[in-house]
Amino acid sequence: MAVIGGGPAGAIAARQLRRMGFRTCLIEARGPLHPVVGEALPVTTLRLLHQLGFDSAVTERDALRCDEIMQRWGDGDATARPTSVVMVDRGRFDPALIDIAAEAGVNVMCPARLRRRDETPEGWDLEVETGAGVVRVAARFLVDARGRRAAGSRLLGAATVALCARWRGVAFAAQPQMRIEAAADAWLWGAPLADGSLVVQVFQRTADCTGLSPASREARYRAILRGAKLFSGCDAGVLIDPVHARDASCRVAIEPVTPTMIRIGDLCVAMDPLSSQGVQSAARSALQGSAVANTILSGGDHEAAIEFYRRATHAIATRHRETSAAFYAEAGSRASPFWRERVAAHPISPGIEPGRRTLPSRVRLSPDAHLVDHPVIEGDVVRRRPALTHPRLGEPTAFAEGIALSGAIASIEHAHRVPDILAQWGSMMPAVTARALLDWLIRHDVLVDDDGPPTGPATPTARRPSASRASWRPD
Structure with missing residues (x-):
């Protein structure tokens, strides 16, 4: 069994498959030094990681609890409300997940780059470049967890890019606090990390950031922060990272599963960052994908497994697209292309009434x-x-x-x-x-x-x- 990609989906799937008895190889391109990316883990995600045996990846040294979120999403004043999330640095969190998979018996190849893959009658023939040279890997089944940038997916909504950087010398509040704000043609998210830095991301149309030089990208990033009421104080701090751009578009796999391969995580359904469900979605995708692979390889009802995963992918993608559109619609009647593109989705099905206080007699x-x-x-x-x-x-x-x-x-x-x-x-x-x-x-x-x-x-x-x-x- 070969798993390509060592993010949360790949690491969790590799460990699950090893637990099921499969010899599993995890191939991850990035080395131990990942770029710093802040991620908010809600209580539901922490609970799921605990159930799966990955809770040790969230350590006190690398995690920071935030109990408040300041939000300015419409045209009115900012409001504060309680929340319960733990901020982690994905540059530390992801390698910790891989270490847990390795401790379970997964053969980890990192850093390692997949140079070629060929499907054979027995499964897959992989050519992997490592620090020690080129290695050939033969696998009966392939789990592809390379993330939203890999080939094989299509846009689920508007093309979006995140401009990301870290600051020092900026304090949002007396206690750790997340912030989110809707701007004229972007939305912003920021939160502190355990090392004392502040991560701030600006989400924009990909077309507005394509072709910018590093200097122009930083100038655009700073200008948007200065115009935002909740983030204007960043100018008093020190920018400690180059402003880098990463794809933040919602995507869905064109072919999520075949009898010899399955796509999981962001390569299957890439969530909108506004949902704050990226890691939880990756973990659940890993659980689904490993169960489907186990069913196929153990001689179970492989047609049912493939049908299940295809339909589940479609249902999750459709529901997420509609839910994201509803969140964006709450920002108010903004006329810019950024907001119009993100509200354009099928209407949500009628909601379910809250639970009744009394039951009917019959x-x-x-x-x-x-x-x-x-x-x-x-x-x-x-x-x-x-x-x-x-x-x-x-x-x-x-x-x-x-x-x-x-x-x-x-x-x-x-x-x-x-x-x-x-x-x-x-x-x-x-x-x-x-x-x-x-x-x-x-x-x-x-x-x-x-x-x-x-x-x-x-x-x-x-x-x-x-x-x-x-x-x-x-x-």
Whole structure:
């Protein structure tokens, strides 16, 4: 098994595949000295890293906790609100992930450059250039995690570039604080790092920054900061890095998976930086990708695995594009091409109402609810399982609140009174889970209020799964 790319997706996938018993080689081009890039890790990401055994990559020496974010996103005044993130330097964080993978038995080649790859009847023949010379690697399966700049993806939204640099001598506030601001033709993000420096990134149209010399790029970067209310104080500090440009465009893989190769991380779906979900998305992509690869190589239902990953990629990309457009729309009615391009997306599906305070006394199954045969992740493999479809779900869903929906719904075939349903589920799940599951089904209109006697069967009908979209459940 060969994994190309040692970012979060590649390192996590390599360790997962080694844990599954595969001899795994991780090929990473960059050496131990990475450029400094600040990244905010929310609590959900930290929890996922802990579950996967990568929490030691976030050390007190290299991480800084931020509990406040100052935001000026519309045309009004700036507002402060609490948050809970840990700021890390990706230049230290990524190599730490690779070290954890190596400790698990992954053969790490770093720095190493992939010079050539040829598909063979047995898998792949790779030619890798290392400090010791050229090495040939034979692999049954290829996991491509080279990031959003690699070939094989298409733009999911507007082309975006991030102008990045670090400052010293700039203090946002008395306590560590993130800042985000919408400008006339850009948006800005900044946060402190554990070494006392301040990372500030300016996101602009790629067309506005193409062909700029280093001096012109720095001048543009400084001018945007001076015009921003939350970042104008940077001019009092010292710029300690050259202003470098990196691709920050949303992208999606043209072909996310084949019987011998899978693309993961940013090379599969590259999120908009505004989401602050880059590392978490990479980790979940690594989990999905390793389960798909394991299913294919272990003789499982490879067609289900490929179908699952293709549909999951499409669903994630579509949902992210719509969600990002909604975030950009909140910036107000700005007329510049930068904002118009980023708001241009399909409208978001109607939202789900907040949870009810009281449950109805009687419910019945919606006639729009159906069961389809759908691929889902179970443990380390992909299997076909019954999944529930409904217009309010958006995609087929096999599990909710940790419970298989098909079994839960089948168990209430003749029950319409809510107390009877909760009693039926009593032998299947804790009472608090039963209540949460019932509330979830009602909020999504799968179960609807029933004021009269039952009029039909209470179990969803089966239909062909051809029109469904993918869903997945983490381990």
